[in-house]
Amino acid sequence: MQMIESRQDRIQDSKAVMSAKIALARAISVVSGRAGHGGTTLPGRVVRALDPDISRRLGARLARGSVLISATNGKTTTSAMTAGIMAQAGLEVARNREGANLAAGVATALIKDSSLGGAPGAEIGLFEVDEAIFPEIARQLGPRVILLMNLFRDQLDRYGELEHIAGLWRTAVAGLGSETLAVINADDPLVAEMAKLRPENSICYGIEDESAGGLVMQHASDSKYCTVCGHVFDYDVFFMGHLGKYHCSTCGNRRPSPTVFADNIRFDGMRGCSFDLVTPAGRAGVKLGLPGLYNIYNALGAAACCHALGIGPAEIRSGLEAFSAAFGRVEQLLIDGRKACLLLVKNPAGFNEVVRTLLIEPGRKHLLVALNDKIADGRDISWIWDVDLEELAGGVHSAVCSGTRAAEIAMRLKYAGVEPDRLFVEPDLKAALSSSLARLKEDETLYVLPTYTAMLALRQAIHQHFTTAQEMGDLVWK
Amino acid sequence: MIWYGNSSRSGTRALFSATGAFMELRIAHLYPTMMNIYADRGNIITLVKRCQWRGIGVSVDDFGLGETPGWTAYDFFYLGGGQDREQTLVARDLAGKGAGLVEAVEKDAVLLSICGGYQLLGRYYRTAAGETMPGLGLFQAHTVAGSKRLIGNVVIDSHLKGPGLILAGFENHSGKTFLEEGQQPLGRVISGYGNNSEDRTEGAVYRGAVGTYLHGPLLPKNPELTDFLLERALARRNGSEFTLEPLDDGLERAAHRVAVGNH
Numbered sequence: 001m002q003m004i005e006s007r008q009d010r011i012q013d014s015k016a017v018m019s020a021k022i023a024l025a026r027a028i029s030v031v032s033g034r035a036g037h038g039g040t041t042l043p044g045r046v047v048r049a050l051d052p053d054i055s056r057r058l059g060a061r062l063a064r065g066s067v068l069i070s071a072t073n074g075k076t077t078t079s080a081m082t083a084g085i086m087a088q089a090g091l092e093v094a095r096n097r098e099g100a101n102l103a104a105g106v107a108t109a110l111i112k113d114s115s116l117g118g119a120p121g122a123e124i125g126l127f128e129v130d131e132a133i134f135p136e137i138a139r140q141l142g143p144r145v146i147l148l149m150n151l152f153r154d155q156l157d158r159y160g161e162l163e164h165i166a167g168l169w170r171t172a173v174a175g176l177g178s179e180t181l182a183v184i185n186a187d188d189p190l191v192a193e194m195a196k197l198r199p200e201n202s203i204c205y206g207i208e209d210e211s212a213g214g215l216v217m218q219h220a221s222d223s224k225y226c227t228v229c230g231h232v233f234d235y236d237v238f239f240m241g242h243l244g245k246y247h248c249s250t251c252g253n254r255r256p257s258p259t260v261f262a263d264n265i266r267f268d269g270m271r272g273c274s275f276d277l278v279t280p281a282g283r284a285g286v287k288l289g290l291p292g293l294y295n296i297y298n299a300l301g302a303a304a305c306c307h308a309l310g311i312g313p314a315e316i317r318s319g320l321e322a323f324s325a326a327f328g329r330v331e332q333l334l335i336d337g338r339k340a341c342l343l344l345v346k347n348p349a350g351f352n353e354v355v356r357t358l359l360i361e362p363g364r365k366h367l368l369v370a371l372n373d374k375i376a377d378g379r380d381i382s383w384i385w386d387v388d389l390e391e392l393a394g395g396v397h398s399a400v401c402s403g404t405r406a407a408e409i410a411m412r413l414k415y416a417g418v419e420p421d422r423l424f425v426e427p428d429l430k431a432a433l434s435s436s437l438a439r440l441k442e443d444e445t446l447y448v449l450p451t452y453t454a455m456l457a458l459r460q461a462i463h464q465h466f467t468t469a470q471e472m473g474d475l476v477w478k
Numbered sequence: 479m480i481w482y483g484n485s486s487r488s489g490t491r492a493l494f495s496a497t498g499a500f501m502e503l504r505i506a507h508l509y510p511t512m513m514n515i516y517a518d519r520g521n522i523i524t525l526v527k528r529c530q531w532r533g534i535g536v537s538v539d540d541f542g543l544g545e546t547p548g549w550t551a552y553d554f555f556y557l558g559g560g561q562d563r564e565q566t567l568v569a570r571d572l573a574g575k576g577a578g579l580v581e582a583v584e585k586d587a588v589l590l591s592i593c594g595g596y597q598l599l600g601r602y603y604r605t606a607a608g609e610t611m612p613g614l615g616l617f618q619a620h621t622v623a624g625s626k627r628l629i630g631n632v633v634i635d636s637h638l639k640g641p642g643l644i645l646a647g648f649e650n651h652s653g654k655t656f657l658e659e660g661q662q663p664l665g666r667v668i669s670g671y672g673n674n675s676e677d678r679t680e681g682a683v684y685r686g687a688v689g690t691y692l693h694g695p696l697l698p699k700n701p702e703l704t705d706f707l708l709e710r711a712l713a714r715r716n717g718s719e720f721t722l723e724p725l726d727d728g729l730e731r732a733a734h735r736v737a738v739g740n741h
Contacts, residue, residue: 163561224511379648380650380694382648382695384517386519404736408733408736411699415698420729
């Protein structure tokens with residue numbers, strides 16, 4: 001047995017074999033890219049089957065190590081923001097893209113960045129990772145920084161109960177070496193307790209401006225109970241779901257004071273928002289071209305993460321301000337000459353933030369809501385009943401409902417108070433898009449709210465069947 | 479108490495019973511902040527809306543740990559599903575007040591319990607560690623912790639109101655419930671796992687009490703069941719049998735068709 005293992009080690013470590021694996025991955029990447037599959041995970045899947053250890057070995061060669069970002073909501077946007085700041089700071093970054101956030105996606109990114117001999121092109125790795133996979137990737141990469149942002153109820157059929165994921169995270173965080181710095185969201189009680197596991201090697205971030213929050217918890221809220229004694233938390237303010245300023249009046253457990261925080265928050269409709277970023281290294285006023293409090297959380301996570309890497313507030317500001325919307329989280333398009341705004345919805349907390357964002361702008365909206373129940377969306381669609389759609393009901397001009405569970409989302413909107421004559425059911429995504437665009441008057445905007453696989457399919461339909469222009473920020477919205 | 483009134487929409491009128499009294503339904507929602515894991519709120523919204531659309535007054539009162547409803551004041555009790563930690567706390571609390579709930583069912587109240595709530599109404603729950611948590615014993619059934627989660631779309635054939643009531647939902651449970659002799663199931667599994675994945679039974683029924691693993695949520699896309707339960711609860715409140723006026727259920731039926739075809 002011993003002999004076989006050492007022989008395998010020798011084979012794995014041989015330069016020629018490493019080159020062959022990387023060459024193979026490259027070839028797969030080119031072929032699968034041409035076949036229209038994007039090549040974001042397949043190369044990694046194949047090479048990991050030959051060498052499960054490939055990520056660790058390639059990751060160890062990055063001069064500045066790796067950064068891992070995990071959360072239920074905001075991973076992709078925050079990673080893109082972090083990459084924007086790193087680029088501003090002159091760092092060469094290797095990163096996984098487009099939500100390819102399982103082990104194969106990380107491996108693919110590392111392989112694509114390597115020379116045939118395994119030498120990295122980049123100096124730092126930046127990976128968004130699925131919350132269930134985070135422990136495995138953290139063990140492999142021994143990251144320099146981990147950014148843990150939030151845990152919300154999401155796809156119970158896939159992830160199980162929230163407490164289960166939190167337990168996986170606790171074990172993973174406790175097991176990391178002292179070279180890893182944990183950057184933790186103080187406002188999420190379930191995440192904040194991770195900071196206590198490594199007080200010497202963590203920093204916390206959060207929102208300080210209480211005027212940005214509310215006094216009532218949203219329906220979709222989780223983890224209301226003290227992580228120490230189990231009593232119900234008291235909140236001074238709720239920012240988003242169960243994120244807020246909390247304390248336990250029974251045992252004294254309370255939100256840690258953040259060292260990086262947002263203050264003086266201002267919203268400017270769908271155009272964006274601004275806030276003061278405060279860090280131990282100084283203060284900077286940030287203007288963000290994305291709307292909503294959830295994007296302030298994303299920007300703050302990226303800022304805290306980059307602060308942990310030694311990047312100063314001025315560079316963080318210019319990185320964030322240069323940033324454009326990442327992969328469909330808030331994407332603005334012209335489709336057949338009509339304005340459309342694409343907002344991904346995938347769980348109650350994220351959908352609630354989209355509702356809140358839509359309500360920032362006055363007037364009734366035209367919506368296309370696309371609900372799929374494929375595995376990547378979660379087969380269980382009961383979560384749509386936990387979204388506070390009642391708040392949106394009066395703001396709906398028309399809602400075309402589409403996707404594999406089109407009738408179900410239409411019915412949900414009806415029970416939320418949308419008049420039935422404003423609701424249309426068209427399961428076919430392309431037909432639904434055509435009919436929603438046809439409903440728009442000149443200058444009106446279509447708000448497209450798809451679940452994950454519906455977004456991918458819609459994007460493809462837009463690409464194939466419609467004339468589009470991708471317009472960023474001001475070009476469309478001015 | 480949340481009072482939903484009876485005239486939120488134009489065109490509806492207040493309904494009066496044969497004796498001229500204003501029709502109303504009183505719902506007690508048990509442990510709403512703890513037992514709500516699979517969008518149980520959707521079931522409550524559905525009960526409320528389907529009363530309002532018919533001009534029937536409806537109120538929902540919430541009861542948490544340590545709070546005991548006046549059992550005779552309610553026509554409809556609702557108990558949803560929770561995560562393990564919450565369910566353990568609720569089991570302890572419910573043990574102290576369960577007699578009142580059982581008596582309410584004996585006096586014709588309707589009780590709908592889903593998933594974890596359903597398990598608490600059986601005789602006991604045996605955990606993976608072999609510990610036995612007593613339940614209310616309203617249903618002659620017991621639940622044993624399983625090693626595998628039973629997850630997926632589920633369709634059942636229910637005889638609750640005569641043959642041919644097809645119910646569709648989603649299930650996600652690791653506990654396996656076994657009905658004991660004489661205990662009537664809610665229905666027979668057409669596709670999915672049901673009570674225990676072995677005997678093709680799903681749920682349990684005793685008088686006006688229904689227990690089931692079907693969430694999704696259950697009531698919006700199964701309007702026939704919803705109206706059946708509402709009629710029963712309203713008959714109790716208003717002292718005579720009657721039939722609800724039909725609603726336009728086009729969307730509900732479409733959602734049901736998709737859910738049934740989804741297995």
